[in-house]
Amino acid sequence: MTAQMQISADLDPVSFRAIADLAYRESGLTLVEEKSSMIRSRLRHRLRDLGLPDFSAYSALLQSEQGKGELRYLISALTTNVSHFFRESHHYDTMIGEFEKRLPDLRAGKPMRIWSAGCSNGQEPLSAAMRLIDHTPTAGSLDLRILATDIDSEVVQFARRGLYPERLMGGVSETLLQKYFSREDLGESEPFFRALPSLTSLIRFNELNLLAPWPMTRRFDVIFCRNVVIYFDVETQRRLWPRLHAALAPDGVLFLGHSERIADPGAYGFDCTGPTTYRPIAS
Numbered sequence: 001m002t003a004q005m006q007i008s009a010d011l012d013p014v015s016f017r018a019i020a021d022l023a024y025r026e027s028g029l030t031l032v033e034e035k036s037s038m039i040r041s042r043l044r045h046r047l048r049d050l051g052l053p054d055f056s057a058y059s060a061l062l063q064s065e066q067g068k069g070e071l072r073y074l075i076s077a078l079t080t081n082v083s084h085f086f087r088e089s090h091h092y093d094t095m096i097g098e099f100e101k102r103l104p105d106l107r108a109g110k111p112m113r114i115w116s117a118g119c120s121n122g123q124e125p126l127s128a129a130m131r132l133i134d135h136t137p138t139a140g141s142l143d144l145r146i147l148a149t150d151i152d153s154e155v156v157q158f159a160r161r162g163l164y165p166e167r168l169m170g171g172v173s174e175t176l177l178q179k180y181f182s183r184e185d186l187g188e189s190e191p192f193f194r195a196l197p198s199l200t201s202l203i204r205f206n207e208l209n210l211l212a213p214w215p216m217t218r219r220f221d222v223i224f225c226r227n228v229v230i231y232f233d234v235e236t237q238r239r240l241w242p243r244l245h246a247a248l249a250p251d252g253v254l255f256l257g258h259s260e261r262i263a264d265p266g267a268y269g270f271d272c273t274g275p276t277t278y279r280p281i282a283s
């Protein structure tokens with residue numbers, strides 16, 4: 001038993017390469033050799049649960065027909081899902097500016113669409129919804145929708161449930177907490193907070209791999225794609241920029257994360273109009 005545990009704890013270079021290549025092909029995640037111990041520790045328990053002797057057997061499973069489902073588990077284990085409410089709050093100020101510009105049209109029945117691409121546990125779309133409803137309490141009656149997507153099925157499920165332990169509520173003021181969340185005591189060491197329908201009714205959560213085809217046909221007025229492409233290599237980023245450009249309305253705005261940038265925005269039809277803020281160049 002001990003010997004078996006010992007073997008399964010080793011992530012040999014060949015298995016590492018096979019797993020990293022698979023993750024790259026499936027999700028764009030770039031896993032460098034230095035991440036080997038992180039991968040090993042994230043997957044070790046999985047090997048034990050599956051009764052596999054080592055990473056070589058795990059890598060063989062992933063590449064087999066019956067390993068298709070396991071691929072989702074792998075991607076979920078390898079993604080980094082850290083997020084916060086009102087992260088990089090200046091983007092939400094800009095979003096409100098876009099909302100204000102469109103309010104007369106919205107009141108006349110026209111749609112406004114926001115996309116949180118790589119929404120993780122849902123703090124990003126919920127922050128957007130709080131800002132919108134706080135600005136215009138009747139926003140829920142307008143044709144205003146937030147699409148929130150992520151490749152990781154586990155975070156999408158979590159976000160859809162909308163139930164957050166207190167430790168994830170940082171950034172939400174007491175006033176907002178009382179207005180938009182109900183407190184639930186689940187008998188755990190900390191209270192939980194459930195997002196109210198006034199927020200969640202604005203949001204649709206779906207699984208979506210940014211590298212796969214996108215089923216959405218309508219263009220977005222605002223796209224949040226923050227702290228996602230940082231895990232992609234330059235090639236994958238370059239393939240994504242034109243797709244985000246095509247998904248954005250001509251007067252729309254794209255937000256990236258604080259350490260992300262489009263190196264040559266003009267080449268992709270974007271103008272950088274603020275910190276990590278991009279707009280299509282008028283044609």
Ligand SMILES: C[S@@+](CC[C@H](N)C(=O)[O-])C[C@H]1O[C@@H](n2cnc3c(N)ncnc32)[C@H](O)[C@@H]1O
Pocket residue numbers: 026027028029079080081082083084087117118119120121124149150151152155208209210211225226227228231257
């Ligand atoms: C660090 S979180 C960012 C969450 C949020 N956007 C923010 O800025 O707080 C990155 C998210 O990107 C998702 N992700 C990674 N690769 C993806 C892909 N190929 N398609 C869609 N989502 C992806 C991960 O699952 C993760 O939830």
